[in-house]
Amino acid sequence: MKRTIHFTLVVLLTAILTMSCQVEDPSNVTVVKAGLLIDGTGNPPLRDVLIFIEGNRITQVTQQEEIPPGATVIDASQQVVMPGLIDTHVHPGDRANAGPSAEYRASVIQHLKQALAFGVTTIFSLGLDPDSNFAIRDESWGDDFDGSRMLTAGTGFTAVGGHPTQLGTDLPNQIDDPALARQRVQELAAQGVDGLKIWVAPIGGLPVIKAEVSRAIIEEGHKHNLRVFAHLNTAEDTQTLVEAQLDGVTHIAGDSYEEETIELMRRQGTIVAPMLVQKKKGLVFSEDRELFEDPFVRRVLGQELDELKEALAQTSPEALERMAQSYQQAKENFVRLKNAGVRLAVGTDSNTSFAPVGLITHKEVETLVEAGLSPMEALVAGTRGSAEWAGVSDRLGTIEAGKLADMLILEENPLVDIRNTRKIVKVILGGRVVE
Ligand SMILES: [Zn+2]
Structure with missing residues (x-):
């Protein structure tokens, strides 16, 4: 009897040891030693943390374990570790030439690389993607892609002749009929979009998508488990779409929200995603001229930085004053959202004027702090908040066991000065260091 128990124990122990060896073969393990960890959940930062990574995933975040011998160690013990930033609103690529050409493809990939260099590890491409971008989206989630991960809404919805078709793009679905809208949603779902985009944009007297069409898109989208996002300019349209169960707002309204809308x-x-930088526009850069001397920004943006400087020089003081007013109005709305506890994300409409891909994401995080968020709240908006907005918080947005290992190592603490999000030492994407 005793022998049988002994034998069983030995077999059991061997089994357990074999199992744990398979899980923790040290040569497959990477450990990031974080001096300070801001994990993206909003919990207080932790000192001296070990982040275990196997393959492309985080397996453990601990202050207790020893580093297994043979593991690859990334020493950030004098530095700060935070999740990669996620930008919910980007239009990558050379839009004037959107299509299957090799040149256009290269321009999209270039923007994904630029985003990654700035520590933006995921972007949502919001509504102007030709079909050829689905392949780029798929590649961007592969284990050897050196650019940010891409999500896509395919082609967004607007009224016939609605914004942004006046900008010379015929990509949007121009639809005035709810039944047609539903059909198009089904097609986009079959193509594998990551969400749906609607423009509700009374800009320059252009026709605006009908509320019944927006309602049909939201309802049909939800049937296909797709989150629906809307570009909204007015408080009234925001109320209408939020009532229709919209998931994500992009652009804060220029006029005052009703209390009822905020509560809803x-x-x-x-x-x-308030996108305050889209209200500030050139003001973002006129208030931070040091940026033009920043060697890191210079290295990543190159000629684009000179173009930005030139565009700013061409902007009149009156135009800057209008930007300041439009920002002040938006800020009042923003403070009410924040005080009510409405969930927030970071988006930028980047690759439009005064919005260079990647850099502008940091400027939005900074502007959220300027407008009243604590640095921690702004970092959460740009990581977990954006992941929730985009519907990928099961995989991304925080440094926790089970998530993809996308993180930034920073030289200095962004909780002390939010501009430190730009002091990037290393970017880790799916457990790989991409310097
Ligand atoms: Zn946009």
């Missing part, structure tokens, strides 16, 4: 957003968990 809070209750329904609608996430708002």
Whole structure:
């Protein structure tokens, strides 16, 4: 009897040891030693943390374990580790030439690389993607892609002749009929979009998509488990779409939200990407001229930085004053959203004027702090908040066991000065260091 127990124990122990060896073969393990960890959940930062990575995933975040011999160690013990930033609103690539050409493809990939260099490890391409971009999206989630991960809404929805078709793009679905809208949603779902985009944009007297069409898109989208996002300019349109169960707002309204709208957003968990940088426009750069001397920004942006400087020189003081006013109005709305506890994300409409891909994401995080968020709240908006907005918080947005290992190593603490998000030493993407 005793012998049988002994034998069983030996077999069991061997089995356990074999199992744990398979899981923790040290040569497959990377350990990031973080001096300070900001994990993206909003919890207080932790000192001296070990982040275990196997393959492309985080397996453990601990202050107790020893580093297994043979593991690859990334020493950030004098530095700060945070999740990669996620930008919910980007238009990568040379839009004037959108299509299957090799040149256009290269321009999209170039923007994904630029985003990654700035520590933006995931972007949502919001509504102007030709079909050829689905392949780039797929590649961007592979284990050897050296650019940010891409999500796509394929082609977004607008009214016939609505914004942004006046900018010379015929990519959007121009639809005035709810039944047609539903059909198009089904097609986009079959193509594998990551979400749906609607423009509700009374800009320059252009026709605006009908509320019944927006409602049909949201309802049909939800049937296909797709989150629906809307470009919204007015408080009234925001109320209409939030009532229709919209998931994500992109652009804060230029006029005052009704209390009822804010309460509804809070209750329904609608996430708002306020995109304050789109109100500030050139002001973002006129207030931070040191940026033009920053060697890191210079190295990544190259000629684009000179073009930015030139565009700023061409901007009149009156134009800057209008930007300041439009920002002040938006800020009042923003403070009300924040005080009500509405969930927030970071988006930028980057690769439009005064919005260089990657850099502008940091400027939005900074502007959220300027407008009233604590640095921690702004970092959460740009990581977990954006992941929730985009519907990928099961995989991304925080440094926790089970998530993809996308993180930034920073030279200095962004909780002390939010501009430190730009002091990037290393970017880790799916467990790989991409310097
Ligand atoms: Zn946009």
